Amino acid sequence: MLIQRGPEIRFSEITPKDVYLSRRGFLALPLAGAALTAGNAFGETKLEGITKSPFSTTDKVTPYNDVSHYNNYYEFGTGKDQPAVLAQKLKTSPWSLKVEGAVNKPQVFDMDALMKMAPLEERIYRHRCVEAWSIVVPWIGFPLNVLLKKVEPTEKARFVAFQTLLDRSVMLSESAAGIPLPYVEGLRMDEAMHPLAILCVGMYGEALPKQDGAPVRLVVPWKYGFKSIKSIVKIKFVEKQPPTTWNISNPREYGFYSNVNPEVDHPRWSQSSERRLGEFLRRKTLMFNGYGDQVAGLYAGMDLRKNY
Amino acid sequence: MAGRRVLSSGWIKILVFALCLVPALLLVWRSLTGGLGANPIEFITHATGDWTLRFLCITLGVTPLRKLLRLPDLIRFRRVLGLFGFFYGCLHFLTWLVLDKFFDWNEIVKDVVKRPFITVGFTGFILLIPLAVTSTAGWIRRLGGKRWQILHRLIYVSACAGVLHYYWLVKSDVRKPLMYAAIVAILLAFRMFASLMKSRRTAVRANS
Numbered sequence: 001m002l003i004q005r006g007p008e009i010r011f012s013e014i015t016p017k018d019v020y021l022s023r024r025g026f027l028a029l030p031l032a033g034a035a036l037t038a039g040n041a042f043g044e045t046k047l048e049g050i051t052k053s054p055f056s057t058t059d060k061v062t063p064y065n066d067v068s069h070y071n072n073y074y075e076f077g078t079g080k081d082q083p084a085v086l087a088q089k090l091k092t093s094p095w096s097l098k099v100e101g102a103v104n105k106p107q108v109f110d111m112d113a114l115m116k117m118a119p120l121e122e123r124i125y126r127h128r129c130v131e132a133w134s135i136v137v138p139w140i141g142f143p144l145n146v147l148l149k150k151v152e153p154t155e156k157a158r159f160v161a162f163q164t165l166l167d168r169s170v171m172l173s174e175s176a177a178g179i180p181l182p183y184v185e186g187l188r189m190d191e192a193m194h195p196l197a198i199l200c201v202g203m204y205g206e207a208l209p210k211q212d213g214a215p216v217r218l219v220v221p222w223k224y225g226f227k228s229i230k231s232i233v234k235i236k237f238v239e240k241q242p243p244t245t246w247n248i249s250n251p252r253e254y255g256f257y258s259n260v261n262p263e264v265d266h267p268r269w270s271q272s273s274e275r276r277l278g279e280f281l282r283r284k285t286l287m288f289n290g291y292g293d294q295v296a297g298l299y300a301g302m303d304l305r306k307n308y
Numbered sequence: 309m310a311g312r313r314v315l316s317s318g319w320i321k322i323l324v325f326a327l328c329l330v331p332a333l334l335l336v337w338r339s340l341t342g343g344l345g346a347n348p349i350e351f352i353t354h355a356t357g358d359w360t361l362r363f364l365c366i367t368l369g370v371t372p373l374r375k376l377l378r379l380p381d382l383i384r385f386r387r388v389l390g391l392f393g394f395f396y397g398c399l400h401f402l403t404w405l406v407l408d409k410f411f412d413w414n415e416i417v418k419d420v421v422k423r424p425f426i427t428v429g430f431t432g433f434i435l436l437i438p439l440a441v442t443s444t445a446g447w448i449r450r451l452g453g454k455r456w457q458i459l460h461r462l463i464y465v466s467a468c469a470g471v472l473h474y475y476w477l478v479k480s481d482v483r484k485p486l487m488y489a490a491i492v493a494i495l496l497a498f499r500m501f502a503s504l505m506k507s508r509r510t511a512v513r514a515n516s
């Protein structure tokens with residue numbers, strides 16, 4: 001299959017780097033004040049040696065500034081503009097990711113090990129939030145299955161559970177965030193092994209900004225955004241379907257699978273269309289967020305109305 | 309008293325009117341200067357919704373404040389405050405209809421019928437229409453003060469509907485909708501308490 005790519009336009013070519021960096025600094029300074037630790041709040045490390053991926057979409061990439069200033073990261077505020085300010089307190093270095101459970105080789109990885117685990121690829125994915133907005137992001141990462149295979153899952157590994165860091169000294173309380181913490185997510189083994197699912201360490205050619213889930217997050221493009229858990233500290237292989245945060249918080253509204261599905265409405269709003277940030281008219285939401293050709297087979301024979 | 313003289317002056321009404329317009333002008337300013345964030349339509353929807361609720365609360369606050377502060381002249385501002393509540397409600401409704409749904413009538417009807425939070429918000433807005441229409445002195449005369457007053461109690465329902473609309477909308481952080489709920493509850497409780505005291509007084513008078 002020939003996958004056509006549009007002309008290569010990097011965000012950095014659209015807006016000169018020093019301009020947008022100073023803009024972020026300008027935005028963040030009066031708001032965050034002393035809470036900001038200078039150095040890492042003003043632009044991220046550039047990532048080298050990134051390869052292109054045939055899985056990338058040709059949809060127009062959302063501006064960097066929108067993707068880094070319109071975030072759902074409830075540990076750092078329930079307003080969309082809050083994480084860009086409050087998440088700067090998150091300490092992302094040193095970082096360790098513990099992989100355990102039903103595996104032959106449980107291991108702890110630091111960021112260095114993760115960055116070298118596989119060639120970093122740029123994957124331009126559509127990202128559809130359960131709140132009916134969407135963005136197109138050039139993520140950087142590698143297939144999750146690389147890491148999964150490395151630890152050698154056993155027969156008992158049927159699901160993979162993920163956990164976000166919990167640092168009460170910089171994060172909101174559970175009552176302020178309105179969800180139980182730490183944030184947890186999960187995938188079925190075959191979903192986790194799917195080549196579209198990636199462990200993501202960067203976007204737009206740079207390391208991930210903190211508000212977007214630094215230093216390492218999951219990206220599962222055919223599922224609603226909340227499945228793509230941020231700032232991961234633990235991955236555990238388990239036998240039974242693991243609990244997931246939004247499902248615990250409101251099981252009627254958020255299921256374990258949470259595949260993008262225009263035919264199954266959220267109890268409170270329609271999922272048939274979405275607003276792509278930067279566009280005026282709503283656009284139709286695509287089944288599996290447009291990744292049906294690749295992932296529909298995972299759910300053959302399943303009632304997606306029941307398994308929402 | 310200087311304060312009372314200020315309240316009864318003509319220019320203060322103009323000042324209040326101008327102040328009430330500030331949130332709308334700020335939105336216009338933000339939209340012209342790119343200050344609406346990554347999702348401008350959502351920003352406008354939330355801002356106009358917030359101001360509708362705020363103006364409904366402020367309007368409901370006039371009567372208790374008149375009594376508590378013994379400033380009956382405050383009544384002069386109730387109509388304009390209520391009408392601004394309706395004004396921001398209209399903006400909120402139109403944002404949804406035009407900017408969000410872009411006249412997709414099929415979706416709009418489905419939303420109103422199927423989504424409780426839209427049903428209740430829509431009801432709250434519709435209930436404000438007769439109040440806005442009958443807000444003139446002519447209508448007070450035509451209806452008669454008593455009947456007019458009963459009709460205008462619909463604002464209680466509208467305010468409650470607005471709060472519920474907000475509460476049902478949010479995903480997890482219910483603190484803001486609960487704050488509005490508390491304010492509306494206090495404002496309505498004041499009225500219940502006042503009417504209870506009044507009927508007691510009348511009862512005592514009737515017995516004596």
